[in-house]
Amino acid sequence: MNQAYDPDAAPGTAHGIDGRVVIVTGAGRGIGRGIARHLAKNGATIVVAEHRARRLDDAMAELDGLGVQSLGIECDVGSREAVFAMVEATMSRFGRVDGIVNNAVSLVAAKPIEDVTEQDMDLLQRTGTNGTLWAMQAVFPHMKAQGWGRIVNVGSAAGIRGSAGTAPYNATKEAIRSLTRTAAREWAKHGIVVNCYCPASAGHHEPPPEGNLHREAWEAMYAMHPMDRDGEAEEDIAPPVLFLLSDACRFMTGETLMLDGGGQMRS
Template identity: 40%
Template sequence: MTTNENGNFAGKVAFVTGAANGIGRATALAFAREGASVVVADISEEGNQETAHMIEKLGVRALAVRCNVADEVEVAAIVEQTVASFGRLDAAFNNAGVMIPAVETADTSGDDFDRVTAINLRGVWNCMKHELRQMRAQGSGTIVNCSSIGGLIGIPGRAIYHASKHGVIGLTKSAALEYASRGIRINAVCPGTIETPMVMGMMDRESIAREDFLRDLPIGRLGQPEEIAAPVLWLCSEAASFVIGHALMVDGGYTAQ
């Protein structure tokens, strides 16, 4: 099976973090199906390489690089490697993130706060900083940062996670204003409850029944990773050319209640 040579991203180069599974993998594959060469980054080498092999089967080029997004040196190196390998960087989806078990704020450890913030917020900033340096030099590019419904609301026990995701939206909006006039568009996507390994693992660890999640979802089901990938690609496409600094909710109606 080969990709459509007339796809929306034919000849483009996309960069996706947290690409070893879930939303990141689905988005990397979606870029590939639309003709993009894709650089995939994740701390899991095995899953990341598997994603790259899946991309190559679609008939486009892939580069898999292990990267801890909390480490700015590693992020800078992977962006440099992307440009060295493909000559440019057209679209980036800063998706890598972690979640910790629910705990009251007073009982949260400093180590947990530092880890979640380092990956979910500092990691997005690290990526944006170096992606923007390349995009600024070439005068074009699109970035989508992965926030969450947790970037828009509060839920008891999730203060650290939600703080990091609120921060992602703040980064997105401010940076979007800085670069809007320079050919670079920056937006965020805010997924609801998506059927990913991270969410399924959380449900298992905290003994949360699927029915408990579904009760709060007007659509009556969990979302699928591909249902986040599609709006990410739209935000990166020319179809969204007038969309700047937006945090797009993709949550099955959860925040509309």
């Protein structure tokens, strides 16, 4: 077992995250919010990094209601400076950072590839690929010093499949999977494990209108799922994410978990 983590000071089990300090970006709503809630219920100290103030407040009110230690930080993950400041604030408040879930990304309207603009690409690259990279860089020295860390990045089946209408998103999601593998390779020697997951849990979004290109990806996500349903953020996505953040995930790195009710098998 490893390293600087003291099980007496912060009791936990191999399969748990009790006492761990975990950052979840974009946890103001949706999947990130469900993950933050699940981790908090399982004893983690949660840092929510979110760029929308009202969503941040809602999430913090919920975590306060659970009676867990938490910290909310307004942060645009597309800003390297803001991301480093967020991790520094985490360190000054809790003295450690054990895990991070790089969940936040900003989206653009669906459109065919011939209409994709520089702004579309910039936004996805800045908040997706770059945001994930900055967050990994920011936590790295602290995890390295601890000799233990868990980084969890977020890809998408849309990227793997190359769904129509979401080229900038697909490209950034595949870039994130690539960064995951490189970080996993470079940082394994420091006790830092880096993995990725691709969720299917879009029930909190409005379906795109009929005829919209994004509608195809949306319908594909629901069609032919062996489990024939959408995922629930807290019940379906968060438990395997907790595993990726735990001691139990010690011999799997650079991988992508498909958390999609078997949806990937259809393609």
